[in-house]
Amino acid sequence: MIIDLQRFVAAGRPYWSDLEKILDRLEAEAASTMSLEQLTRFQRLYERAAADLAKLTTFSAEPETRRYLERLVARGYSEIHETRARRSRLAPRKWFLETLPRTFRRHLRAFYLSLAITLAGCAFGGFALILDPDSRHATMAYGHDQLTPEERVRQEEQATEDRLDGRKTSFSAFLMTHNTKVSIFTLALGMTWGVGTILMLFTNGVTLGAIAVDYVQAGQTKFLLGWLLPHGVIEIPAILIAGQAGLVLAFALIGWGKRRPFTARVREVSRDLTTLILGVGIMLVWAGFVEAFLSQYHEPMIPYDLKIGFGLVELTLLTLFLAKSGAKGGAGEIPAPAVVETRKP
Amino acid sequence: MRTSTLKIRTVEGVVFSQRLAGPVTRFLAWFLDLLCIGLLLWVVSWLSLVVGFLSWNLAGAFSTLAYFVISIGYGIACEWGWRGQTIGKRFFRLRVVDVEGMRLQFNQIVTRNLLRFVDALPAAYFVGGLACWFSPKCQRLGDLAANTVVICNPHVTEPDLDQLLAGKFNSLRQHPHLAARLRQSVSPDEAAVALQSLVRRDEFDPIARIELFAELAAHFRAKVEFPPEATDGIADEQYLRNVVDVIYRSRPEARRDQVLA
Known part of the structure; x- marks a missing residue:
């Protein structure tokens, strides 16, 4: 049997046009809502279009009408069967104070792993420097191997002019963008089953450990803390959280002990990845400001105790924020639901 | 895969x-x-x-x-x-x-x-x-x-078949029993090929177009044999248009015209 195409199109056209109008409105206005009556009509129109498509596919191979109906059904399908919440309004305060810390806590194991990898890198860098002082040329980045701690401290404390004079803002912008790029890269390398993320965290730890041991061995611990703490207590956790996000992605990719298919596993963590990396971005903007405007200034201009105190206050606030913020008020953010696999693409 | x-x-x-x-x-x-x-x-x-x-x-x-x-x-x-x-x-x-x-x-x-x-x-x-x-x-x-x-995401609009199958006189409809047999014997894929050849007719080179429609007309002529008065003097392309018209439109008004005649 071949259907009477013209009659079929003539009969279906008013319903298809109505459905198209509803879909246009839904797609244009994310915040729009429908009454129960409108919703019922929308579903009926969608079901009619789906039935028409099924009929056309069975009884006619006419491609133009089929493509049109397929497109219509695809659009209707995405609106009707979507179970993830639609974010109609931006709520940055709620996102920052509740969603971000809850997301961080939901993946705490990945954060601890990220921390452990960085600490292993620190230990490696530190021991390498103790065992072989020449390793500083391999382990220290950004030219830190060119000066001994004593020379660096002498230079900084005896400086008569501000070496960042007239370029503090651009330096801080450079730090923000550079560190954010590194963080995004650390997250993205989660797609290498986590190998790239682990390497990034480890090498970062190696540099940090080597520099720390170098200054401690030289008796410049106070300078080191005064230099690193103000921005480092935010910057280093930010990189750790980027590593956490990369590891979350890697776990979803590998799917240890999970029977859900890959698409469902990734869908489950996708929103969390975005939340974590946006949080990292905010942290790095702050760290960039602090590094350019405070960390690079030393005694006698700014007392080390003040800088260390500032860093400790920041660290306390950050810890409290990540551990406690948004803890009250129920079970917290509902993670993106895993889609039941009823469709087989 | x-x-x-x-x-x-x-x-x-x-x-x-x-x-x-x-x-x-x-x-x-x-x-x-x-x-x-x-x-x-x-x-x-x-x-x-x-x-x-x-x-x-x-x-x-x-x-x-x-x-x-x-x-x-x-x-x-x-x-x-x-x-x-x-x-x-x-x-x-x-x-x-x-x-x-x-x-x-x-x-x-x-x-x-x-x-x-x-x-x-x-x-x-x-x-x-x-x-x-x-x-x-x-x-x-x-x-x-x-x-x-x-x-x-090609631009898709509502299909408009009116222009393609616009109601010219269709000699095949003078023989409703043969037209019904044609509708029965044609598969959806064959029907789609015939329709697409008409939709895309202006994209073909002139010689290829003549050859294609000759081949398709011969194919459909072999399925159901209409009497000579219904097919004589009709170009292959017009014959195919008539075939598509029969397949895709039952056209009750055509039947009514025949009854009145």
């Missing part, structure tokens, strides 16, 4: 398909986007020159931040604002969609755009291109992580 179509079966049991975009089309769209980003950065460099009159320090910060925001935010802003399209994708009629046919979410857009950092390695999206080439659904790593695919 690599496929050029994404098929989704709905819970109602209806299957719809979307044509997947290939790596080359996607590369061309990306290249156009790259030009757009370059243009925006050129504008920013001029703006930073203007800011430089106030302070070189501010100008440096402005250009650094603008470069970063544009290079990362361009794809995110365009795909969010245009529901899965950038300027390059609009030009080549491509669209990012959810791999399971769901609504595209902001976090999916962010994820697929941030993972460009890996896809772009070591240069010119080599890793992404390779992944796209070997992936069954032509997905780069960003698409895999975000559960998205890029589809070809």
Whole structure:
């Protein structure tokens, strides 16, 4: 049997046009809502279009009408069967104070792993420097191997002019963008089953450990803390959280002990990845400001105790924020639901 | 297995398909986007020159931040604002969609755009291109992580068959029993070939067009033999038009005309 195409199109056209109008409105206005009556009509129109498509596919191979109906059904399908919440309004305060810390806590194991990898890198860098002082040329980045701690401290404390004079803002912008790029890269390398993320965290730890041991061995611990703490207590956790996000992605990719298919596993963590990396971005903007405007200034201009105190206050606030913020008020953010696999693409 | 179509079966049991975009089309769209980003950065460099009159320090910060925001935010802003399209994708009629046919979410857009950092390695999206080439659904790593695919999104309008099957006199309808037999004996695929040959008739070379319609007319003539008075003096193309008219339209008014006659 071949259907009477013209009659079929003539009969279906008013319903298809109505459905198209509803879909246009839904797609244009994310915040729009429908009454129960409108919703019922929308579903009926969608079901009619789906039935028409099924009929056309069975009884006619006419491609133009089929493509049109397929497109219509695809659009209707995405609106009707979507179970993830639609974010109609931006709520940055709620996102920052509740969603971000809850997301961080939901993946705490990945954060601890990220921390452990960085600490292993620190230990490696530190021991390498103790065992072989020449390793500083391999382990220290950004030219830190060119000066001994004593020379660096002498230079900084005896400086008569501000070496960042007239370029503090651009330096801080450079730090923000550079560190954010590194963080995004650390997250993205989660797609290498986590190998790239682990390497990034480890090498970062190696540099940090080597520099720390170098200054401690030289008796410049106070300078080191005064230099690193103000921005480092935010910057280093930010990189750790980027590593956490990369590891979350890697776990979803590998799917240890999970029977859900890959698409469902990734869908489950996708929103969390975005939340974590946006949080990292905010942290790095702050760290960039602090590094350019405070960390690079030393005694006698700014007392080390003040800088260390500032860093400790920041660290306390950050810890409290990540551990406690948004803890009250129920079970917290509902993670993106895993889609039941009823469709087989 | 690599496929050029994404098929989704709905819970109602209806299957719809979307044509997947290939790596080359996607590369061309990306290249156009790259030009757009370059243009925006050129504008920013001029703006930073203007800011430089106030302070070189501010100008440096402005250009650094603008470069970063544009290079990362361009794809995110365009795909969010245009529901899965950038300027390059609009030009080549491509669209990012959810791999399971769901609504595209902001976090999916962010994820697929941030993972460009890996896809772009070591240069010119080599890793992404390779992944796209070997992936069954032509997905780069960003698409895999975000559960998205890029589809070809041709402009689809409501079909208009009136013009094609406009009611000229159809001699085959003078023999309703043979017309009914023709409708019975033609498969949907044969009907589609006949209809498509008419829809696309102006795309063929003149000689190819004559040959094609001769072949198709002969095929349909062999299925049901109409008396000579219904077929004599009719060109092959007109014969096929009459066949398609019989197959796709039952036309009660034609039957009524015959009864009245």
